Amino acid sequence: MSESRRSSRRVATDPTITRHARRRRRNPFATGLRVVAASLAVLLVSGGTVAAYALWDVVSDVKPAVTLAGQDPNVPNIDAIDGGVNLLLVGSDSREGQGEAYGDPTEETSVLNDVTMLMHISEDHSSATVVSFPRDLFVPIPECPKLDGTGTYPAMSSQKINTTLGYGGLACTVLTVEALTGLTIPFAAEVQFNGVIALSNAVGGVEVCVAEPIADDYTDTYLDAGTHTLQGKEALQFLRTRHGVGDGSDLGRISNQQVFLSSLVRTLQSSETLSDPTKLFGIAKAAASNMQLSTNLANLNTMVSVAMALKDIPLEQISFLQYPNAYGSSGGQQGVLPLDSAAEQLFDAIKADKKLSITGSTGVGSVTDPNAPATEETETPADTDPTPPADTETTPPPSADDAVELPDTIEGQTASDRTCSKGNN
Structure with a gap:
């Protein structure tokens, strides 16, 4: 360690200096x-x-952080984070502080988490899974602490999951997903419309394939069939549209979002992005100034550490899944009901850090890209003996038996799957 770095550490830990700082x-x-x-x-x-x-x-531009229940105060070093990661990302439809681009900012609207996604990175950093929860999924909501710290809100037996943000804030959404999945979630972030725009600009846009034209008057999303590089407001409109894709439902929107997310992962893993300091600064600023972060995540060390854990995971081991569900009703409201058996299989596999094999479709809002490049197969030259010398140690390739085959009621894709958005004609 250099003398300047040792000096910095002494300054940071010197108790006399700390007392002066409290003035x-x-x-x-x-x-x-x-x-x-x-x-x-x-x-x-x-x-x-x-x-x-x-x-x-x-x-x-850092925003005040949100404290979650049972947080570990330890901050990782700037390196790939140790062990597994569970992080909840919530997309809010609130117009507060978003300007007039999304409607009248003075109009009172309910605060809903219309996007709720849980990311799990395995302990050995060999796989990652992102599960999207439909906004109309009926779930039990546990007791949630009031935002003003004066007590708790009562538990509810069945409410749509997108009401949790308005009910008890980001911490309540985290508690609800923890109760639903059996996972502990130490990291969480809430992003609003302007945040999506800023993040998409920071990565320089995301290339998406559109199989059939998308036309949605509700979000002003109009895209012809073909390939488009989306950023800024266009990226936001694409992620918000549901009337323009699939069957016009939120379930179609989820699979349409997974087209975008898969391409985003491929972009972030490219050498152009990871080696470009300007983009890295832009991504950090976009996150810090446009997202509400939990206390454990609101630290640059942590954000970098989580990103570094993701960057070397093979694309085929990064899965984007939809929480298993079926149309139904609860308390006289229409929505979707959880398929408990399939959900149990999914989260048992996630808790055990098993690799996943998707057997269901990509969802109603997307289709396989017919022009996707074929998978390249490595051939052994004819004059090469594939048998290693007797004294050479070899590691056997991972067995396909290690992967858990998910029921076909769980829809989704991997980051290596090339898919296109399916317009709602």
Whole structure:
């Protein structure tokens, strides 16, 4: 370790200096991020002025964090995070602070989590699974702490999952998904419309395939058949549309979103993105300034560590799935009901960190890309003996028996599957 880095560590841990720092009331999270920002500026760009300013600019826009139940206060080092990861991403339909682009910002609207996705990274970082929960899925809602800290909201036996954000905030949505899946979720983030726009701009756009034209007057989404690179408002419209894809339902929207997400993963794993400091700064700023993060996630070390755990996972081991469901009603409301047996198989496999084999379709909002490149097969040259020498140690390839075959009621795709959005004609 260099002398300057040893000195920085002494400053950070010297108790006398810490006492002096308390003379002014400061946000400890923002202070920690500034230290990380300065360090990363040196590591990534050897002290480049523009990059250093960009990182300081990131931490200046950090939003207040949300505390979840039972959080571990330990922050990982800037390296691939140790062990497994469970992270909940919530997309809010709130117009608050979003300007006039999505309707009258002064009009009172309910706050709904119309997008709820759980990401699980296996303990050995060899696979990842993203499960989307339909917004109209009827689920039990446990007791949730009130936002003002004055007590708890009562539990409810059956409500649509998209009501949890308005009921008790991000922490309530996390508690609901934990009760539904049996998983502990230490990381969570809420993103609104402007956040989606900022993130899509930060990665330079995402290429999507459209098999049949999409026309949706509700979200102003109009795309001809073919390939489109979407970013900014166009990306947001594509992710929001449901009337324009599949059967016009939220279930069709989920499979349409998975077309986008699969392509996004392929983009993020490309060398162009991972080696471009400008894009990395842009992604960090977009997340910090446009997303409400849980306390454990609201740390640049943690965000980088989670990303590093994802970057080397093979595309075929990154699955995007829809929580198993069937149309039905509860309490006189129409929606979708959970298929408990299939859900139990899915989350038992996730808890055991098993690789997954998808047998269901990609969903009503997408189809397999007919122009997808064929899988390349590696051939052994005719004059090469494939048998290794007797004294050479070899590791047997993973067996297909290790993968759990999911029931066909669970729809989805992997990041290696090339799919196209299916317009609602």
